[in-house]
Amino acid sequence: MSATEVLRAPHPHEFDPYKLGHGNGGGHHDYATGHGEGGPASKRVIVGYGFWLFLLSDIVLFSCFFAAHAVLQTATAGGPTGPQLFDPFSVALETACLLTSSFTCGLSAVAAGVRNMLWTQVFLFITGILGLAFLLLEAHDFAAMMARGASPQISAFWSSFFAVVGCHGGHVTVGLLWLGTMMAQVFFKGFRPNIMRRLVCFNLFWHMLDIIWVALFTIVYLIGEGR
Amino acid sequence: MTDERNADDEGNVGDVGPGFMEAADHSVRQGIQGYLMGFALAALLTVASFYVLHTTLIWGPGIVVMLGVLAVAQIGVHLVFFMHLTTAPDNTNNVLALAFGILIVVLIIGGSIWIMNRLDERLMPIEQTTGQTMQMP
Amino acid sequence: MESSAADARDNIRSRCRLRTVSRVLVVLVPAAALGGCAGGVLQPKGPIGAANAKILLDAVGIMSVIVVPTIVGLVAIGWWFRASNTRARYQPRFVYSGRLEIIVWSIPLLVIMFLGGLTWIGSHELDPFVPIASNAKDPPLEVQVISLDWKWLFIYPQQRVASVNELVIPAGTPVHFFLTSASVMNQFFVPQLGSMIATMNGMQTQLHLQADRPGSYYGLSAQFSGDGFSGMHFTVRAVSQDDFEHWVAATQQSGGPVLDRNGYFDLLRESCDVKPFTYHSADPALFAAIVKRNLPPGPGPYVGRAGPGVRPIGCG
Amino acid sequence: MLGKLTLNAIPFDQPIPLIAGGLVFLVLIAVIAWVVIRGHLPYLWHEWITSVDHKRIGVMYTLLGLVMLLRGFIDAIMIRSQQALAFHAPGYLPPEHYDQVFSAHGTIMIFFAAMPLMIGLMNFAVPLQLGVRDVAFPTFNSTSFWLTATGALLVNLSLVIGEFSRAMWLPYPPLSEYRYSPDVGVDYYLWALQIAGVGTLLTGINFVTTILKIRAPGMSYLRMPVFCWTALAANLLIIAAFPVLTATLAMLLLDRYLGFHFFTNSGGGNMMMFVNLIWAWGHPEVYILVLPAFGIFSEVIATFSGKPLFGYRSMVAATMGICLISFLVWLHHFFTMGAGGDVNAVFGIATAIIAVPTGVKIFNWMFTMYGGRIRFTTPMLWALGFTVTFVIGGMTGVLVSVPPADFMVHNSLFLVAHFHNVIIGGVLFGAFAGVTYWFPKAFGFRLHEGWGKAAFWLSLAGFYITFVPLYAVGLLGMTRRLQTYDVAEWRPWVLAAGVGILVLCGALACQIMQFIVSIRQRELLRDLTGDPWNGRSLEWSTASPPPAFNFAVLPNVEGEEPYWEIKRRAIETQQLTAEPDYKPIEMPRNSPTGFITAFFCTITGFALIWHIWWMVGLGLFGAYVVFVWFAWRDREEHVIPAEDVAEADRARRRVRAQWLAQNEREEWLAAHAEVSEPA
Numbered sequence A: 001m002s003a004t005e006v007l008r009a010p011h012p013h014e015f016d017p018y019k020l021g022h023g024n025g026g027g028h029h030d031y032a033t034g035h036g037e038g039g040p041a042s043k044r045v046i047v048g049y050g051f052w053l054f055l056l057s058d059i060v061l062f063s064c065f066f067a068a069h070a071v072l073q074t075a076t077a078g079g080p081t082g083p084q085l086f087d088p089f090s091v092a093l094e095t096a097c098l099l100t101s102s103f104t105c106g107l108s109a110v111a112a113g114v115r116n117m118l119w120t121q122v123f124l125f126i127t128g129i130l131g132l133a134f135l136l137l138e139a140h141d142f143a144a145m146m147a148r149g150a151s152p153q154i155s156a157f158w159s160s161f162f163a164v165v166g167c168h169g170g171h172v173t174v175g176l177l178w179l180g181t182m183m184a185q186v187f188f189k190g191f192r193p194n195i196m197r198r199l200v201c202f203n204l205f206w207h208m209l210d211i212i213w214v215a216l217f218t219i220v221y222l223i224g225e226g227r
Numbered sequence B: 001m002t003d004e005r006n007a008d009d010e011g012n013v014g015d016v017g018p019g020f021m022e023a024a025d026h027s028v029r030q031g032i033q034g035y036l037m038g039f040a041l042a043a044l045l046t047v048a049s050f051y052v053l054h055t056t057l058i059w060g061p062g063i064v065v066m067l068g069v070l071a072v073a074q075i076g077v078h079l080v081f082f083m084h085l086t087t088a089p090d091n092t093n094n095v096l097a098l099a100f101g102i103l104i105v106v107l108i109i110g111g112s113i114w115i116m117n118r119l120d121e122r123l124m125p126i127e128q129t130t131g132q133t134m135q136m137p
Numbered sequence C: 001m002e003s004s005a006a007d008a009r010d011n012i013r014s015r016c017r018l019r020t021v022s023r024v025l026v027v028l029v030p031a032a033a034l035g036g037c038a039g040g041v042l043q044p045k046g047p048i049g050a051a052n053a054k055i056l057l058d059a060v061g062i063m064s065v066i067v068v069p070t071i072v073g074l075v076a077i078g079w080w081f082r083a084s085n086t087r088a089r090y091q092p093r094f095v096y097s098g099r100l101e102i103i104v105w106s107i108p109l110l111v112i113m114f115l116g117g118l119t120w121i122g123s124h125e126l127d128p129f130v131p132i133a134s135n136a137k138d139p140p141l142e143v144q145v146i147s148l149d150w151k152w153l154f155i156y157p158q159q160r161v162a163s164v165n166e167l168v169i170p171a172g173t174p175v176h177f178f179l180t181s182a183s184v185m186n187q188f189f190v191p192q193l194g195s196m197i198a199t200m201n202g203m204q205t206q207l208h209l210q211a212d213r214p215g216s217y218y219g220l221s222a223q224f225s226g227d228g229f230s231g232m233h234f235t236v237r238a239v240s241q242d243d244f245e246h247w248v249a250a251t252q253q254s255g256g257p258v259l260d261r262n263g264y265f266d267l268l269r270e271s272c273d274v275k276p277f278t279y280h281s282a283d284p285a286l287f288a289a290i291v292k293r294n295l296p297p298g299p300g301p302y303v304g305r306a307g308p309g310v311r312p313i314g315c316g
Numbered sequence D: 001m002l003g004k005l006t007l008n009a010i011p012f013d014q015p016i017p018l019i020a021g022g023l024v025f026l027v028l029i030a031v032i033a034w035v036v037i038r039g040h041l042p043y044l045w046h047e048w049i050t051s052v053d054h055k056r057i058g059v060m061y062t063l064l065g066l067v068m069l070l071r072g073f074i075d076a077i078m079i080r081s082q083q084a085l086a087f088h089a090p091g092y093l094p095p096e097h098y099d100q101v102f103s104a105h106g107t108i109m110i111f112f113a114a115m116p117l118m119i120g121l122m123n124f125a126v127p128l129q130l131g132v133r134d135v136a137f138p139t140f141n142s143t144s145f146w147l148t149a150t151g152a153l154l155v156n157l158s159l160v161i162g163e164f165s166r167a168m169w170l171p172y173p174p175l176s177e178y179r180y181s182p183d184v185g186v187d188y189y190l191w192a193l194q195i196a197g198v199g200t201l202l203t204g205i206n207f208v209t210t211i212l213k214i215r216a217p218g219m220s221y222l223r224m225p226v227f228c229w230t231a232l233a234a235n236l237l238i239i240a241a242f243p244v245l246t247a248t249l250a251m252l253l254l255d256r257y258l259g260f261h262f263f264t265n266s267g268g269g270n271m272m273m274f275v276n277l278i279w280a281w282g283h284p285e286v287y288i289l290v291l292p293a294f295g296i297f298s299e300v301i302a303t304f305s306g307k308p309l310f311g312y313r314s315m316v317a318a319t320m321g322i323c324l325i326s327f328l329v330w331l332h333h334f335f336t337m338g339a340g341g342d343v344n345a346v347f348g349i350a351t352a353i354i355a356v357p358t359g360v361k362i363f364n365w366m367f368t369m370y371g372g373r374i375r376f377t378t379p380m381l382w383a384l385g386f387t388v389t390f391v392i393g394g395m396t397g398v399l400v401s402v403p404p405a406d407f408m409v410h411n412s413l414f415l416v417a418h419f420h421n422v423i424i425g426g427v428l429f430g431a432f433a434g435v436t437y438w439f440p441k442a443f444g445f446r447l448h449e450g451w452g453k454a455a456f457w458l459s460l461a462g463f464y465i466t467f468v469p470l471y472a473v474g475l476l477g478m479t480r481r482l483q484t485y486d487v488a489e490w491r492p493w494v495l496a497a498g499v500g501i502l503v504l505c506g507a508l509a510c511q512i513m514q515f516i517v518s519i520r521q522r523e524l525l526r527d528l529t530g531d532p533w534n535g536r537s538l539e540w541s542t543a544s545p546p547p548a549f550n551f552a553v554l555p556n557v558e559g560e561e562p563y564w565e566i567k568r569r570a571i572e573t574q575q576l577t578a579e580p581d582y583k584p585i586e587m588p589r590n591s592p593t594g595f596i597t598a599f600f601c602t603i604t605g606f607a608l609i610w611h612i613w614w615m616v617g618l619g620l621f622g623a624y625v626v627f628v629w630f631a632w633r634d635r636e637e638h639v640i641p642a643e644d645v646a647e648a649d650r651a652r653r654r655v656r657a658q659w660l661a662q663n664e665r666e667e668w669l670a671a672h673a674e675v676s677e678p679a
């Protein structure tokens, strides 16, 4: 086949060099859902997806602290061990707070979905209160443990314990600060598209904290205690 | 109201960001129902975790496994009911990203524990040098 | 008896001088370079080093089979198909070939399969913790190695002597090293004898080496450990069994210092470029105490002084 | 009041770094003063500092990378000259200074030269190649850049205030713990990297979102240029690996600042955990660097061979394969720690497997050239130099992945030669290829070929003269990071490497001359068509430099190599496509958020290094205020009216029409047709 023949071919894409099966058509005809062939995705999808990736990277960050904790499990250097000082009741209470807050956070999303200012704010507020309660309980826990001779400076085990639990607590703190600004934004600016996008991100963040906490109370407290 | 939503929706059809309920199909009641269901399941699984810890129903060393399974189940509940993850085609990218994340987490935690355990076994002085018990030759 | 070690060192030095004569050659012929008095890893003087070097060369060989033609091909194709070459055939549609694709994936795969097998077997057989299969009737000599800031301490638990920055071993006898660090991480390495291994505080690694013939070999730390790192090298003197016993006896009777707790704390402080010396008596339980962290680790630079420009004391 | 910061912090007793650093800062201040006095500040502020345009950010990243490359190179000169002098002698750098030099060299080269160069080129080219207007999160993009710049600033600040880390480019504890490094050097290192690391993570998220969610209509995954694929792989690795770096450095920070015991010699700490975690980041990191370079070479080789890339599908598979396997091999950096046969073998074999997809890439580049019409322009020379050099470096990499072999050369200069072989031959050559390739797109004129070719040949020669001796001396047992040595056999090789660095200095001179000469002769080198290389992907379809909105209308992609298609059709039919219906375009507004965030991060970082706690509080508070203020912003976009779009695009079309008229149809067709028989 000579070159000019190729060029005069009826459709320029009859020639599919990579045998990818894209020989004909393409463009707008073959939407593959979720594959973005129809041009740039909507802003909502872009923002949500970007935040999703951020959450995944955050989970990787936590996984390092978890790995360190698993490795340093027995490195108590003669100091107290975890199960000696854990307070299962307090942990259960913290779990309850956080789980409920995740639920109310979801309800705020439902309310925001129908642009209901009052209930959105109410549920966000309850979420915040529960988060705060969680933090105070955790701080109280830490204080009690320190009073009984455990601190991050005592041994590698306690270093890793305070680091992994504290990292989660730090995330909750940041979440609360964010929650505050979100409530203010919703209040002053209403349910604009950009505010709605941020609300969705905040929701994802808060649920993710709960997921981390599930891993945390299982691995650090329950399995740690089971040993 | 609808205008705003549409403006935000334009672009590629059939692609959904994470965390979105299919708003158009969900009434408030359905929304609340979904969260309630997730909440109930999650609470149940949490209680089960705390319960299993002290149970005698399960063979002792198996408890850890059970705890792990319960945690995975609960994380799944959160992902599905709270974060609205589905396996529908419009969620492909979200699920793929999640799978990638999980793979990395498993590699890092699993790899670290494997490596560090081997090192600990071999480097923690079990096999002593003869030094400390030997007398002068 | 002090003088015997000094004699040996003089001896090494004069042989070094002889070798410098051949240095011109060394520059010209890379392969010949591997014959200095700090001979390289391709001039092994013991079974471990020999096996490692063999594997290294085997790997280079098998990879060359594919790498060399690849390089030649790249240059040749690049040159032949230059735009100005009218004899080269322009084929803009040569962009896919299923057959080439198969070849392209499988040839490297085959090479890697061979290398993978080599890796699997080599990693197990040459694991530094695995004893050397030896038909020597003597049991292996045991040496405890402790890296300090910035010198090496060798304790002979069976002989109850110790030396710093000089390791004397009997040739032809396997040596079983137990290693740890009194401060930061280091790597114990004698290029001509073979595998290196890390030394770490609170941990004990093991290593089996053997020198086949008497000789003097260069040893060093292969893990940067701070400002005095460059001076952290030592000499391995492999001597005959008789000479080794001689050396032990001489050391025991010499008037050198004693390695007990106090002696150890003296040594623990940072110091650089330490000249080799011996302890006429050493406490063999010291090693375990360090590994178990019953003794404090090295104090680091000038305890209590912080801020920019902290320098090691006694160095430079 | 000022924490640990006193007048002693300025190293009056170490004249070399003080003078060098002082000079750098004087130049910096002079530049700033010149900018202010000449009244360029408003221009800089509006057009560059607050810009969220991916092209501008890409240019700034690249510039930062080049400047830091220069700084890293000066360190390299100091390393090589010190070792050349230090046979049985102290040389001119005392240990406490030499140790800073190589630590700074490694840190700067990896984090502040190679990373910004690669990220800069991705920033510039990826959205253009995807046929879209910007990245997913333009403001974060600017923040990423300024956070990276903050890290670079902190590292360079350590020259004149205090000192830099002496604990290697990866600060292994316990050496990097407070007990053994009580000075601020390690703190400079840690905070600089934490801040820059956050910026890099944001980049990763930004680009993965961009590539997966924002592409021109019709651009399915398998129509993306390979550079976009490699960018996707590299940024996925960033998302997966950089959190590991952050976590690991955070643990070391906790040890140093709050007395934790993660890696200490006491309290049950375990330094092996650091080594394990840091390499779980460190190994993927080297592929983060080299994958985009692979992409650049794919574009360059295809363009200058006048052919589509050979084996596109294999290329994509190989890229993603490398991306995945690179997370399974990190232990090969500590084979000698004693984890035993099973662990060493598994990780060793996994490492060697990477040679397979990498080899596939090499062969595909080779077959791309096969049957091509190769034009030896500067980018193509860099690419050719890369293929040969990288194959050698890859081979020595596979060699050290065999544990018994690694037991002999770990941490030796052989290893140093391995990684410079892949990094210089791969990443650095890639960066230069990319810079020369896309420079005309960014600025509208080409770089001078003569000086570029001189720089290439001197770099190639200089590289081999420097590093082949290091291979040899590594096999002689010479370990890395030696400040002095006394083994006579090593000396000739060390001296030879010293000669190599002189040749590299020549290369640097030519490289700088290339920039100077090109800027001065820019009218001569001007390219009006927007397509100076006869390119194949979409970035060449718009004007050079591209308008802020890149494309007046998003191109409609109907096949692989979309621009080649457009061009062919235009020539075939002898006319441009019909003028589109211009619409107003919404573009993100400029924002100082990134710059201000980075400003507060600089303050916070500096205060943390010197334990100035009130300043830490101030910095953090400032950062929070910026966050709220950014969140409060109402107008995120501005609209470019349709007339402006039309005007810009019509100008481009005029030039294209001229170009079309000059290209004789038959001639062009003949030039690009398959030759069936040798002429």
Ligand code: HEA
Binding pocket: C063, C066, C067, C070, C107, C108, C109, C111, C112, D286, D287, D289, D290, D332, D333, D334, D351, D352, D354, D355, D356, D358, D359, D360, D362, D390, D391, D392, D393, D394, D395, D397, D398, D399, D400, D401, D402, D406, D409, D410, D411, D415, D418, D419, D422, D423, D426, D427
């Ligand atoms: C861009 C950077 C880069 C790249 C691309 C690579 C690529 C590779 N590296 Fe390298 N490496 C580094 C940067 C890089 N490395 C750095 C910085 C260090 C040291 C850090 C420090 O300690 O400070 C290091 C250290 C390092 C070590 C640790 C050694 C030690 O500490 O003792 C190992 C061990 O396995 C290794 C292996 C490899 C391998 C197998 C590849 C492979 O990816 C190479 C694959 C390529 C090819 C093989 C060539 C092309 C293939 C063919 C032509 C096909 C046919 C070939 C065969 C079948 C063999 N590298």
Ligand code: HEA
Binding pocket: D066, D067, D069, D070, D073, D076, D077, D079, D080, D102, D103, D105, D106, D107, D109, D110, D113, D114, D168, D169, D170, D416, D420, D423, D424, D427, D428, D466, D479, D480, D481, D482, D501, D504, D505, D507, D508, D511, D512, D515
């Ligand atoms: C990206 C990474 C990178 C790059 C590019 C380089 C480049 C170079 N490196 Fe480096 N190096 C490392 C990463 C890198 N290095 C690392 C990680 C270490 C380990 C540190 C440690 O031990 O902890 C190391 C260590 C290291 C050592 C080992 C010290 C030792 O252990 O004993 C040596 C010794 O020779 C060395 C030399 C060089 C040389 C000669 C170059 C040259 O090839 C440089 C070539 C560069 C140029 C020729 C500059 C060109 C500049 C421009 C064109 C700028 C133009 C600018 C404008 C116009 C604004 N490096």
Ligand code: CUA
Binding pocket: B123, C185, C198, C200, C203, D271, D272, D275, D337
């Ligand atoms: Cu490295 Cu223990």
Ligand SMILES: [Cu+2]
Binding pocket: D282, D283, D286, D330, D332, D333
């Ligand atoms: Cu690696």
